[in-house]
Amino acid sequence: MAVLVQDSGRELRRIVRTNEEIKTVVLRATKINLMAMNAIFLAKRAGQSALGFGVLSNELRRFAMDLQKQMTRLREMTYGSVGTITALVQQGRVNRLLERTRKESAGSGRKLIDEAMRGRYGLAHGRHRDQITALNRRLNQMIADTTQLVELGSVLARSAKIEAAYGGPFSTSLMQVSSDFERTIGEIQSSLESLSKHEDA
Amino acid sequence: MKTAQVIYEEGAHRWLALVRDPSRPDYLIDTNEYLVSVGDDAILLDPGGSEIFPAVFSALSTEFDPRKINKLFASHQDPDIISSLSLWLEFNPNIQCYVSWLWAGFVPHFGGDQETFIPLPDGGADIPLGGQRLQAIPAHYLHSSGNFHVYDPHAKILFSGDVGAALLPPGEDSLFVEDFDRHIRHAEGFHRRWMGSDRAKRDWCHRVSQLDIEMMCPQHGAIYRGEQVKRFIDWFAQLEVGVIK
Numbered sequence: 060m061a062v063l064v065q066d067s068g069r070e071l072r073r074i075v076r077t078n079e080e081i082k083t084v085v086l087r088a089t090k091i092n093l094m095a096m097n098a099i100f101l102a103k104r105a106g107q108s109a110l111g112f113g114v115l116s117n118e119l120r121r122f123a124m125d126l127q128k129q130m131t132r133l134r135e136m137t138y139g140s141v142g143t144i145t146a147l148v149q150q151g152r153v154n155r156l157l158e159r160t161r162k163e164s165a166g167s168g169r170k171l172i173d174e175a176m177r178g179r180y181g182l183a184h185g186r187h188r189d190q191i192t193a194l195n196r197r198l199n200q201m202i203a204d205t206t207q208l209v210e211l212g213s214v215l216a217r218s219a220k221i222e223a224a225y226g227g228p229f230s231t232s233l234m235q236v237s238s239d240f241e242r243t244i245g246e247i248q249s250s251l252e253s254l255s256k257h258e259d260a
Numbered sequence: 261m262k263t264a265q266v267i268y269e270e271g272a273h274r275w276l277a278l279v280r281d282p283s284r285p286d287y288l289i290d291t292n293e294y295l296v297s298v299g300d301d302a303i304l305l306d307p308g309g310s311e312i313f314p315a316v317f318s319a320l321s322t323e324f325d326p327r328k329i330n331k332l333f334a335s336h337q338d339p340d341i342i343s344s345l346s347l348w349l350e351f352n353p354n355i356q357c358y359v360s361w362l363w364a365g366f367v368p369h370f371g372g373d374q375e376t377f378i379p380l381p382d383g384g385a386d387i388p389l390g391g392q393r394l395q396a397i398p399a400h401y402l403h404s405s406g407n408f409h410v411y412d413p414h415a416k417i418l419f420s421g422d423v424g425a426a427l428l429p430p431g432e433d434s435l436f437v438e439d440f441d442r443h444i445r446h447a448e449g450f451h452r453r454w455m456g457s458d459r460a461k462r463d464w465c466h467r468v469s470q471l472d473i474e475m476m477c478p479q480h481g482a483i484y485r486g487e488q489v490k491r492f493i494d495w496f497a498q499l500e501v502g503v504i505k
């Protein structure tokens with residue numbers, strides 16, 4: 060039981076960290092979205108020589124929106140975990156009180172408590188462990204999916220940088236924009252990295 | 261652990277007082293719980309807070325099968341009254357809880373679902389028990405805005421919730437009031453501060469003075485008997501309440 064309570068405390072702290080990380084990723088995704096919109100206008104002004112850059116900027120914008128959607132799903136998932144863990148903490152409290160009742164009771168009273176506790180441990184304990192394991196598995200999977208998505212974004216940013224070199228008179232400003240993309244996506248990657256590290260902790 | 265004391269018994273009709281837990285930590289207010297049973301039908305009055313559930317349950321189960329408790333009564337919504345609800349539901353998921361309609365949406369935060377609660381209308385209601393009837397007597401604003409006491413006309417016992425409560429010092433913790441004048445000093449501060457309405461107080465005094473009461477059982481402190489009940493009502497009637505100091 061003590062283990063359960065400890066576990067749930069750790070789970071809750073992890074969810075808080077995950078949510079904080081989600082917030083920074085969402086912020087950066089919004090930033091990419093805005094940057095991509097500017098890049099699209101810039102490419103239009105640059106005309107023929109920035110056609111490829113324009114296409115990539117569109118892709119980056121779609122990427123930013125996909126990332127935001129993914130983050131919303133991730134956040135929904137962590138809300139779900141809070142529900143499960145809250146139930147676990149409550150169960151832990153009831154178990155602790157029953158444990159104390161058992162110690163104080165004798166005879167038929169104690170027998171009743173024993174029965175109640177057996178039922179609770181058998182069912183609730185196993186069920187909640189399973190639920191938490193399943194939640195963790197889904198969470199890890201989603202973080203892995205997101206990492207892949209961001210990998211794609213990073214490829215787009217690199218390609219944009221190459222395209223920028225053919226931007227003629229606009230080359231310098233296109234280069235600047237694509238470096239911004241690269242840097243922001245790099246930041247998202249390290250956020251995700253620390254998220255998957257939390258998963259192991 | 262608390263002790264279970266039979267304070268009334270006639271045939272299958274019994275009042276059990278669950279009182280005085282010496283192992284209770286000082287930071288929790290001491291409470292009395294009462295089990296009224298008629299045969300196998302039983303109601304627990306102000307079941308208590310979850311932290312003292314172990315003491316109440318273990319004392320109670322020495323005298324009565326806790327699975328047979330099918331009714332709870334909550335005089336009001338306080339945590340020392342009813343926060344143990346979810347634990348009692350563990351032993352009987354069909355248990356029903358009487359509580360003022362005013363709190364019927366609040367108390368479920370302690371447990372239970374819509375099947376659990378029987379909301380009491382402001383005017384009070386009868387509570388059936390093993391072919392007999394207990395009465396939920398209005399005691400609003402004393403101290404809670406939706407508040408009831410329970411009168412057992414057969415046993416002539418009034419369960420008076422926080423009214424009559426006394427915070428007894430160690431050593432002066434007998435089950436019954438011995439010396440009224442001495443005892444009432446420990447009740448005065450409590451009633452001045454916790455009871456909010458003078459008008460409600462006068463209503464209550466009028467209402468209960470018409471009842472035939474041999475014992476008045478508060479949720480904290482000692483039980484008043486015989487003449488002490490009338491003395492308490494008179495004392496309370498003239499006490500200034502709803503004042504900070």
Ligand SMILES: [Fe+2]
Nearest residue numbers: 336338403422
């Ligand atoms: Fe109260």
Ligand SMILES: [Fe+2]
Nearest residue numbers: 338340422479
């Ligand atoms: Fe109280």
